[in-house]
Amino acid sequence: MDWKTYAETREAELAVARERGPAHVVDLQWRRLREQAVEADYTDFVALLDAAAAEPRLRRLFPFTSMWVLSFSADTEEPSFAEAPAVVAQPDGRFQVKSDRWGDIVGETDSADEAIALVVAHLPR
Incomplete structure (x- = not known):
């Protein structure tokens, strides 16, 4: 598939998700981020995404990245405000x-599961 066809297919897929509602956009984004991490052979990030997706409070948020920093937003259109630690x-x-993406260090962990547990512990109530 050439780049133009690939881009058009992705845009069409996003349009369908938007028609179905924000939950579908969130689901699509989780899938896309995981596919990108697998394609990049970034196993630590795949483990991080899998751990985050398994956590119900994070799974409903829109995951986004900047330079492989995983952040979470309640806004699927302009995901610039993080709802949880990054x-x-x-x-x-x-x-x-x-x-947050540029904020203070909350902690460091040895595993993706521990990192996600720390994120959840610091979610607003």
Whole structure:
């Protein structure tokens, strides 16, 4: 598939999800991020996405990335405001949890599951 066809297919897929509602857009984004991480052979990030997707309070949020920093938003149209701490997969296999993409370090963990548990512990009530 050429790049133009690929882009058109992705845009059409997003349009269908938007017609169905925000929950469908969120589901599509979770799938797309995981596919990108698999294609990039970024196993630590795949583990992070899988752990986050397994957590119901995070699974309903729109996941987004910037330079492989995983953030979560309630807004599917303009996901710039994070609803939860962000997670950075470190080169050494550890994970750093930050108050937001550019915020203070909340903690560091040895596993994706521990990182997501730390994110959930710092979610607003």
